[in-house]
Amino acid sequence: MSDLTVPEHVARKISAVSEKEGSKKLEKAYVEPKEVVFDPSKLDKTVMERLPQPTGWRLLILPYRGAAKTKGDVYLPEEFVERQSLATVVAYVLAVGPDAYADTNKFPAGPWCKKGDWVLIGRYAGARFKLEGGEVRIINDDEVIATIGDPADVMSV
Secondary structure, X not given: OOOOOOOHHHHHHHHHHHHHHHHHHHHOOEOOOOOOOEOHHHOOHHHHXXXXXXXXXXXXXXXXXXXXXXXXXXXXXXXXXXXXXXXXXXXXXXXXXXXXXXXXXXXOOXXXXXXXXXXXXXXXXXEEEEEOOEEEEEEEHHHXXXXXXXXXXXXOO
């Protein structure tokens, strides 16, 4: 069977539609700022499967986005929320590389975190990747500073 050839402007439209649909799936993971801003249980499995998988001793994390409004119901500008997410120190662990925390000399007490944990990291740690609907980072296993139960305990606007 041969490939279908279409004009370039048609190919761009098809690509734009599929990009919009993909970003909507990841955006569904963010919930109303009344309670939690990110709910990992709402991630579509196909989105999770499409995320980069960390290799070696690295972790794939999703930076905490923060609330879109203050406790006093004042809506924050989108630019502020975006800037805050770039400089955040709170992240959700999406995946752990196969060699992460395997060095018993470096980690004698065992792993510092696991998939599904909320962690504190250095302000600008890791390599950033823009994906459909958001940004993820890949960090080294020793860049985790602490684990936390609730990102709202650390992040406040």
